Amino acid sequence: MSTLTLRNICKRYQNDNYAVKDFNLEISDQEFIIFVGPSGCGKSTTLRMIAGLEEISGGELWIDGELSNYLEPKERNLSMVFQNYALYPNMTVYDNMAFALKVRKMPKKQIDEKVQEAARILEIEHLLERYPKALSGGQKQRVAIGSAIVRNPKLFLMDEPLSNLDAKLRAQMRVELSKLHKELGTTMIYVTHDQTEAMTLGTRIVVMKAGEVSQVDSPQVLYQHPVNKFVAGFIGSPSMNFLDVSLYRGYDVENQKTYLTIEDHPVYLLEKTARLLKEKGYHRSKVTFGIRPEDIYTEEGKEANPKLEYSEAMQVTIIARELLGAEVMLYFDLEGIQFCARVEPENQTRAGEKLKVYFDLNRIHLFDMETEQTLNL
């Protein structure tokens, strides 16, 4: 059982450069929290501050209700898995896993039990006598996780543990990590820059940008309702399409709908979206329009999903086509900006051909051009 509270955590370097600024987060027991963001956003620094490897310049860190800012790393009883595994090359796998327990002067018999148990969970029993140099990347990763779990720490910290593995192994380890989390029930904090890992593993995701938290939420909410343009663009692959557009309001009485124009075609917004915009004072102004590749439909896609609300047809010229097996990516330009649409694999449109596309009006995202905050939330 462990809870973690980070209150206004800051990491400040000389001349008031903030690596992390006012980081607030409550983590309850058994959560799988992901810190995600582009490199240099302070996610690793935050993790290292929790571990005690980096001094906290401001704010409070509470572990299980205890102020832990000033505790030594070993007193915090956390364990960490590093990107490059950090196995001691001069010790066998067994000794690597037993090291932390030996340092803590645990009786030999108990150590043996714990190591065997961890080895069983991770299926590395046959590797115990080997040295790290005789292990493959995936095996090293398992051993590193093994050395972390033998201690029954309050909290697992993982700093991009999968980024040294090849793509296939990474996918496999991702599934296993998720399984491990269920099995152990320990709270985990996991740092990654890979949004796929973030989406698949996390119960909650913390999206960071330039030392500040952009949004904390479950993967689904994060995906469907990003609070700003950064989160919208960072989560999801291929990323959301963005375009700066103008908002208008129809003048004739019958057609008082709010609309925006893309290449002089009007895209009428839904009533609820229009109302939200009006409440926030955005009419007849410029905004950023965003839509995910899978929310752009072709004629066939539209017919297959008749319940959705679509925009008017928009004629586009396909400039590139990518077949990914289960789906096809079509690329086209709108007002000089490249858009990507994910369509059904049966679609045979080739580069250079014209195609009618429709936007799912419920999935349109609109952002303020300056603050980049989401407007229709």
Add this chain to the structure above:
Amino acid sequence: MEAIHNTAGAVNLKSQAELDALHRVMNAKAKRKKNIRTGGLLAANIVVAIIILLPLLYAVSVALMPSSELFTMDLNVLPKQPTLENFKNALENVPLLKFVLNSFVVAGIITIGQIITCSMAAFAFAFLDFKGKNVIFMLVMATMMIPGEATIISNYLTVSSWGWLDTYQVLIVPYLTSAMGIFLFRQFYMSFPISLYESAKLDGCGNIKFILKILMPLTKSAIGAMAVYTFINAWNMYMWPLLVTGSEAKRTVQIGISMLNSVDAQSITLMIAGVVIIIVPSISIFIVGQKQLIKGMFSGAVKG
């Protein structure tokens, strides 16, 4: 596509016997080429080794000559009547074995001391973060720029005011640490993955334990290199022992050897015999440690 098929067909046409013969011929050719290359390299190495070793070998040869043989008009490269008389005389004239023992004690303690102090200082410079780290490191490095001769008089005055003259500690204490050693270890530690240190810290392992259990076993080659380098340097010390030791009881070999060179009885062969005796330990240390020395000196340099 056609062409490839054709050649493949041609290869297939050959019978097994023909193929075996072809293998034999080609293999013999490749072997001959390899042998010539190895032989050439070996010959070149032997020539270079002889040129480099010539003074040393000549010294051994002279040490085995009766002194009458040396002072002739002919060029005597090898002794005509080899004798061990010179060695016997050298050992009788001065207490050479006592000097060798002194040198061993001094050089041994200096080596151990330097490994301990240098590795600890280097650990601090490489792994710990403290105020003024870079300034202090620069100061340490700056001491390497000062020639030893410049400080030797003031050092002499200091130790003599402590009444340390003619003791073991005066030979040992000033050399218990070295900027060179700190630098060498630091460079080595810099290439050491910092995450191992952090991981050890999270595992609850203190600094000293980390040095003993993880850092030292993993930097054995650096320690070996450092040990050989330090031991040979300490063994070859001349100026300082000459200045601070007076009695035979505390003299080291390098000073002792010069005692063989007295104005009254100048014997080159006797002196050379003494020299041969005292270079044996340093050469044997080098032979034992050369692998470590070379590995240690260079592995730190190329690892990023």
